[in-house]
Ligand SMILES: Nc1ncnc2c1ncn2[C@@H]1O[C@H](COP(=O)(O)OP(=O)(O)O)[C@@H](O)[C@H]1O
């Protein structure tokens with residue numbers, strides 16, 4: 001069991017190392033002009049320099065903050081709304097057609113609307129990020145709450161649990177796998193939209209850093225930003241996976 | 256086997272064992288115009304074990320849910336402990352057949368029992384000890400930290416019974432609780448149920464589709480007729496207690512009752 005896991009890790013590490021090696025090889029042989037593709041060595045150097053001398057760390061944290069705030073807002077609203085809609089059949093039937101219309105709408109499509117309403121501001125970015133990452137959380141939460149085993153509600157009735165107790169002891173934990181899956185998706189959307197908003201509205205952050213680097217042909221800086229984004233996406237999804245693993249330990253244990 | 260008119264039956268039940276723990280009085284219930292229960296009258300004495308049999312769909316579960324306050328009859332009344340049933344009550348516990356669905360999969364065995372104590376407002380300090388005692392009572396000591404998915408069907412049903420006992424019920428409503436278990440486990444749980452009932456003095460309303468189980472457990476066996484659900488027969492079980500899986504089932508009286516009820520079910524289904 002554990003041996004297999006080590007093998008997996010070693011395998012994925014080798015693939016990553018191979019990828020970096022090919023990248024370096026392409027750069028060394030100038031198959032692609034260094035103006036567009038610096039080698040990993042130069043990208044790494046730019047990354048280290050940006051984080052020590054420059055303000056890359058600041059940009060990173062600006063993006064993280066934006067992403068987290070938007071995501072938390074979306075999660076709060078999504079879970080509250082989703083709980084209300086998921087537990088009411090009538091609400092579900094009224095709202096389902098509207099959701100079907102709104103859901104496939106790419107969140108970036110509402111950026112012009114948001115800019116018109118809120119200007120090129122941080123609240124605009126927050127609104128767009130929250131709106132975009134709201135959908136996965138909301139839809140997953142609705143599904144989670146509407147799929148609660150009816151027998152469990154009956155157990156709640158038979159034990160005369162109060163309404164809040166039914167919500168917090170039965171419905172919410174039962175919906176939690178769906179909610180967490182939705183929040184994981186929402187976090188990815190929040191990261192993407194943070195970067196897009198920073199680029200479009202010129203807000204401080206990694207997105208803006210990447211855009212400015214590209215415009216001034218500082219390719220190593222650009223790649224440093226892209227690498228950081230990748231790491232940020234990876235770390236945030238690992239973090240939420242760890243939370244999921246802890247909270248949903250009961251699902252993993254089978255007879 | 257006795258056959259009499261419904262009111263006569265109810266009164267006979269009531270006098271036989273003193274004050275009634277559960278009383279159905281002329282209960283009617285229909286779903287979208289289709290009568291499910293019609294004029295159901297029955298009195299279950301305190302501490303009595305009444306088993307209800309009948310063909311599938313004849314209204315056994317419905318009658319149990321009415322007694323549990325989960326559904327209201329269209330007319331007629333139900334009393335438990337002399338008080339009209341207006342909804343679920345803490346002194347009435349319901350053991351559902353589908354234990355897999357009735358347990359909280361995200362809570363351990365201890366956590367599932369705790370739910371009933373939390374509902375009753377038992378202070379957190381006292382819960383641990385109570386949970387321990389309850390799990391011990393149903394033979395689940397040492398399994399407190401297991402999740403339901405880690406348990407066999409028999410253990411899960413034991414756990415549900417422990418949660419019901421946490422309510423300290425005076426009435427236990429059991430809907431085919433052992434129907435999904437293998438024969439060996441079922442017999443063990445039957446005996447455990449009987450000793451728990453004897454120990455706590457609880458009144459038991461036990462729905463089953465297994466005639467032998469009904470005779471083995473019951474003081475009386477009620478046979479329901481379908482469309483609409485009504486009492487078709489009442490058999491008094493005079494087999495001595497404590498009952499024994501081998502001896503009781505070999506007694507002449509057991510076999511006589513089995514034959515009579517088998518005939519009843521055959522006619523009810525036909
Ligand atoms: N919620 C419901 N809505 C409509 N019909 C129901 C409902 N519950 C039960 N019934 C019907 O009532 C009849 C009796 O059901 P039930 O009490 O579950 O029977 P049993 O437990 O004896 O098998 C069945 O015909 C069933 O289809």
Ligand SMILES: [Mg+2]
Pocket residue numbers: 315316317
């Ligand atoms: Mg039934």
